[in-house]
Amino acid sequence: MSMTRKIISLLLVILLLPLVACDTQEEPFVMPQETDxxxxxxxxxxxxxxxxxxxxxxxxxxxxxxxxxxxxxxxxxxxxxxxxxxxxxxxxxxxxxxxxxxxxxxxxxxxxxxxxxxxxxxxxxxxxxxxxxxxxxxxxxxxxxxxxxxxxxxxxxxxxSSYWLTTQEILEEEGITIEEDLQDYTSLMNLLQDYRQSNPEKRLFYNIYARQFLNDMFPWNGLPLVNIEEKQVSVDPDKLHYVIDTYRDVFYVESIVNAPSVIPNYGFGLLNRETIFQQQGTLRDMMQAYSALKTTETPILVNIPSFDGKVIGxxxxxxxxxxxxxxxxxxxxxxxxxxxxxxxxxxxxxxxxxxxxxxxxxxxTEKILSTACVRGGMTEYGMLEFSSVSLEEVNTIIDTIYEVDACVIEPAITDLFVAMLPYITREKDFEDCYTDLTNQLTLLLNE
Structure with a gap:
């Protein structure tokens, strides 16, 4: 090819490039039309x-x-x-x-x-x-x-987000130090397992339906089960084995002796030393328990850390x-x-x-405190008396429960529970259940 032809070809390419770019560029976004x-x-x-x-x-x-x-x-x-x-x-x-x-x-x-x-x-x-x-x-x-x-x-x-309610007095009585025992998921679960083995008759917190609680707590550890975009099972089997073992030993309902049929509100379970942590279901419930506990003790909120110490929502x-x-x-x-x-x-x-x-x-938070934490009286659990919560305490509460380090959607928790239930109930070994889990997730990811 002569030099002249090469130059002409190069010029054509240069001239055509903007046209190609225009053809492949996405249409600019325009707000949809009005409808009634x-x-x-x-x-x-x-x-x-x-x-x-x-x-x-x-x-x-x-x-x-x-x-x-x-x-x-x-x-x-x-x-x-x-x-x-x-x-x-x-x-x-x-x-x-x-x-x-x-x-x-x-x-x-x-x-x-x-x-x-x-x-x-x-x-x-x-x-x-x-x-x-x-x-x-x-x-x-x-x-x-x-x-x-x-x-x-x-x-x-x-x-x-992942938080539990307790009191400073309970932590001191049980020898629990937040800085040492709540550093990451492993240190927390080791603490809870040891506590359960040493105190089989006592409760860590109140009975929560096994499936629902696994659903709530699993994202806290920061362990992903699947990579949706890559269509792959991504869970670390060793860490998963550890998670399910601790769940079975600590949280599953059959591991708890003499589970009560009624779960006290307003923090009475903590006040009466029936439990050392309380997972209050809603912000309203938690604030009521916090305000009531403050009358006689020092309520505190603790985060449940992930494997790498982060707070997950x-x-x-x-x-x-x-x-x-x-x-x-x-x-x-x-x-x-x-x-x-x-x-x-x-x-x-x-x-x-x-x-x-x-x-x-x-x-x-302020609305709950001003409307739901003002009027006490006798309850079926005992005399209820609310105490005021300062602005400084409100800021600390919000920092604890609101400022998560990551927020994840884990789409395979139900599949995890179904696959692992025979291991949780000691009917099958972990390896068989893990194989069932990975097969099921692989099928779902690729169907």
């Missing part, structure tokens, strides 16, 4: 919260007709039937405009597959083009738990917008309502815990 409809499905355990959000939405957007569809499966508490119906509709390109997932048992590998298949919209462009939305107003670590394959398919609305309410929804703008507006201070600071429904909006966390 929004379709929302009633969701198990979230009816009250949805109705509150709908009331706020209608006040702000009276021109939009909200269709709130109810289902017998929700009224009957049949979570499985509800989600079977919902996911079938989504797969067919139908369903509500905005979708909520609150029950952690329903969040599984299939949830990520729905993201991957294009069922849900990427919400990052909505946030980026919304001048009234500031990511820094929210707990960004928690919000980023909804990012998958570089796209923000899910938006966490609330989360849970988990989203427990997620929102999605359907990719082919004709009402995406209204769905996004409804999502903004659920992210607003008015909604976030007043979330008391089942399954809704720590708000992702930072200001709402302080407002919700």
């Amino acid at each position: 409809t929004l379709v929302i499905y009633d969701t198990p355990f979230l009816t009250e919260s949805l109705l509150k959000a709908i009331t706020l939405f209608r006040a702000q957007y009276p021109e939009v007709s909200v269709e709130f569809r109810r289902f017998d499966s929700v009224n009957n508490g049949d979570i499985t039937a509800y989600h079977t119906m919902l996911y079938a509709e989504l797969a067919a390109g139908q369903g509500p405009d905005i979708i909520l997932e609150s029950d952690t048992f329903t969040f599984n590998i299939g949830s990520f597959k729905r993201m991957e298949s294009g069922v849900y919209a990427d919400l990052e462009p909505f946030f980026q083009h919304d001048e009234n939305f500031q990511m820094s107003d929210y707990h960004e670590i928690v919000l980023d738990a909804g990012v998958f394959q570089g796209k923000r398919y899910a938006v966490p609305l609330s989360f849970v 988990s989203p427990n309410l997620l929102a999605y917008i359907r990719e082919n929804s004709p009402n995406q703008l209204n769905a996004y507006r409804f999502l903004k309502i659920m992210l607003s201070e008015e909604f976030q600071s007043d979330m008391y429904a089942d399954g809704i815990e720590l708000p992702v909006l930072r200001n709402a966390m302080y407002e919700k």
Whole structure:
């Protein structure tokens, strides 16, 4: 080829490059068009919260007709039937405009597959083009738990973190030092195992259903079970063996002698030395117990550390917008309502815990203290007397339970429990159960 031809060819390539780039560049994001409809499905355990959000939405957007569809499966508490119906509709390109997932048992590998298949919209462009939305107003670590394959398919609305309530007096009586015994997951579990063996008749905390508690506590250790993007089982078998052993010896209901049928509220289990830790189910319950314990003791909150000493949180309410929804703008507006201070600071429904909006966390805590921790009296457990909680204590409480180092969605916990139950109940050895687990997860990841 002559020098002239080479030069001409090079010039053609240079001229064509911008055209190729233009063809492959993604279309710029434009906010969806206005519509006058929004379709929302009633969701198990979230009816009250949805109705509150709908009331706020209608006040702000009276021109939009909200269709709130109810289902017998929700009224009957049949979570499985509800989600079977919902996911079938989504797969067919139908369903509500905005979708909520609150029950952690329903969040599984299939949830990520729905993201991957294009069922849900990427919400990052909505946030980026919304001048009234500031990511820094929210707990960004928690919000980023909804990012998958570089796209923000899910938006966490609330989360849970790993903390237990106890008192300084109990820790001193039991010889427990936070700096030494709660450094990481291994040191904590070794402490609890030793305590259980030395005190089989005493309780570490109150009975929690075995499956639910594994579901709650497993993410705390920071041990991933699967790599969804690589479609691989990623769990470390040695660490998993250790986790299941400690769970079986310490937490599983059959390892506890004389389990009571009633779990005392307001921290009476700690006060009466029936237990050394108390996992209060909600922020409201915990604050009531904290305020009541303060009357006679020094309540403290302790984090449950991961293997590397981090504090791990988990989203427990997620929102999605359907990719082919004709009402995406209204769905996004409804999502903004659920992210607003008015909604976030007043979330008391089942399954809704720590708000992702930072200001709402302080407002919700103060609201609980001023309304639910003021009036004592005789209870079935004894005389209840609340004590005031200072602003400094509130700040310490929030720092302990709110400032997580990481927030993870672990989609295979139910599969883990099912596979490991024969080992937990001592019917099979760990190796067989681990093989069953990896086979099941590999099948789910690749189907």
